[in-house]
Amino acid sequence: WTIDLDADGAPTATDVRRALVRSRAKLDYAGVQRQIDAGTAEEPLALLKDIGLLREQREVDRGGISLDVPEQEIIERPAPDGIRAPDGTRAPDRTQTHGGTYELVYRAPLPAEGWNAQISLLTGMAAAELMLTHGTGILRTLPTAPDGAVGRLRRTAHALRIDWPHHVSYARLIRSLDPHRPHHAAFLQECTTLLRGAGYTPFRDGAVPGITTHAAVAAPYTHCTAPLRRLVDRYASELSLAAAAGAAPPEWVLAALDELPARMAEGNRRAGQAERGCVDIVEAALLKDRVGELFDATVVDVQEREPTVGTVQLEVPAVVARIESGNGTALPLGERLRVRLTRADPGTAKVLFAPA
Template sequence: MPRRPIRLTGAAEAPPLRAALRELRATIGVGEDFPAAVLAEAEQAARAPRLPGSDETGIPFFTIDPPGSVDLDQAMHLTRREGGGFRVQYAIADVAAFVTPGGALDAEAHRRVQTLYFPDGKVPLHPPLLSEGAASLLPGQTAPALLWRIDLDAEGRAVTTDVHRALVRSRAGLDYAGAQHQIDAGTAEEPLALLKEIGALREALEVERGGISLNVPEQEVVQQDSTYALEYRAPLPAEAWNAQISLLTGMAAADLMVAYGTGILRTLPTAPDGAVARLRRSATALHIDWPHHVSYAQLVRSLDPHDGRHAAFLQECTTLLRGAGYTAFTGGVLPTPAVHAAVADEYTHCTAPLRRLVDRYAGELCLAAVAGQEPPPWVSEALEELPREMAEGSRRAGTAERGYVDIVEAAVLRDRVGEVFDAVVVDVKENEPSVGTVHLEDPAVVARVESDGAGLPLGERLRVRLTQADPVRAKVLFAPA
């Protein structure tokens, strides 16, 4: 997902902003349209996917996603186990049932690597006929899936893991607000009500092992008459509980791969001491109390994303997550590092194959591990090159994110050039101290600042003047006032 997700609300009649976003998509190099051969293969696959022998359509799965989502990778069903503990059944869309290795659809997925998200839409990894249709776990639709069955003890720790192919059918498609309302009102049926109980247990285990889940607010662009406003939307608790189910599965998948001796991990090195020290200065500037005996993980959990200062600081906390990547391994020789520093455990991506290429391969490796068999040749042959492909896809997604953030913020600020704002200097280039980044609380903007040669005061408050705001050039620039 993007580092700073931005969503347009009620801005359908915003031609300059829409035009600039279309231009950005064109420069990224991956078009929204699919070649004819890819679409033809997708149509054939949608009519005749490779179906599994196991039928699990009797399990009343449900999905929880942002409102309006139709590319549904995951469906879940949660129950209590006899004698204590819980059973998590997590169905993941089986993209391999629709994609022929070496075919046009497969080649296009390797070119695109991942779905690119923009404030006004997306450039999908697979044709919508599949990702929003036949392969999606839409309510009422029978579809092939990789069905994870993870049993937990009473404290939420995984005790057994299984994954196999099965036909599944979701009974309900919920959004986060609707799920949260049912849980809070006490009207949720047990499979949904258990999301809170299991999610809270998994969060407690995350604290125990030193993991970190950032509750980063989403920036939302709201059109107000002829102008725009940029505001923060704090995530709901149900979003964090839902994320814990995905994290649980990614950690279980990594455990299977490690025991199997072959796999691909999502890794993240520990942040250097200097990065934490820089973050401490930003906390001071934002008047966030961070005693030296309190760890970074403890501090993050104490923050309230509804608070403007905390929201600003949470945005900057993502800088400690830089350096994440994918590493393949064979022969039982694990990479260094093998652990994802924020998860504080071995971890892999396996729960979003409709939107991320690597997840299809991770799923196949886990199936092979459980069966005690060699992975399919198309998996083994691609494993060495997959980390490079994913790195290129991440670079492209980062370019898209930086571009649309600048475009949206320029649209919000375009009529305010010359105005002075209160800001905090949250980053300074080490080799060019006159260039850095400032964070405005109102409007919710993070943008570039350049002084006339003097060094910028990292972690301190600064009055800045807006000197440029051009949505067409995707340019926002401040200077010390």
């Protein structure tokens, strides 16, 4: 992909062609961040921050949304030296296996990850424009959230004592929040409800679909930058190549176009189940000997129809789990809470808390 940008980071020309790419540097985000912060990064890596910041500003200007929510990550530690507490007992926030120990941590994305994501978004938007101009393609679409959903978020912001003036857009508010603050973290968690309903929309022969934009990107967009990891990107790459060359897409691409949305939906569902299942098992294993203990937590989600049920995020260990008040009392969204562990079963990967 070759995408020319003007001084404000807006694309002025796009080209895509087949090429052999060899990764000699073998970069990772932490190393890239260190190089850029130290001023030792060479071109083109040195430009990542400049372009990333320009593209982030353009995202704000067009009303795009990037949710910066810390994720749970499973960390593997070598066996077995690091698993004993000072009194000789097993350290409470790790679980031991034959090969070592596992623990959970909260991981906030590095700025370099956001800048890199902007390059991917830029490429996906360029690919979508190529497809729409050529008349055949597959888009990643997300309908605009209904007014009721945004209204509910405004009520949530008010309940969490987050100032949201009417003249401030949703996109600008999101960027002003700190996910490390409990009230902000709870609100960001609620914001994920506006991102539900994303899907893949194929079209052909100039029959442009009714929805061509992704509401969070605030522009036409498609997945195309990870063909080794995501199936749809293989087809998007071929469609983009054909569009750039003014040629017809390969027949094998056209034959699979209509079935891709269902295949991707099933793959995403299974991937999500696997990822969540891994975290659930580690959570249950970490906590299986601590049923009845008290923990400090924050209520990050409350079910709208059943406010006695929700989700808490523990400070230590890095656990996010279900909570049920059990006495009919609504859970206090965004508030710090002392909670008691009532269930931790590795066999079913279930963890449950109740207000202490």
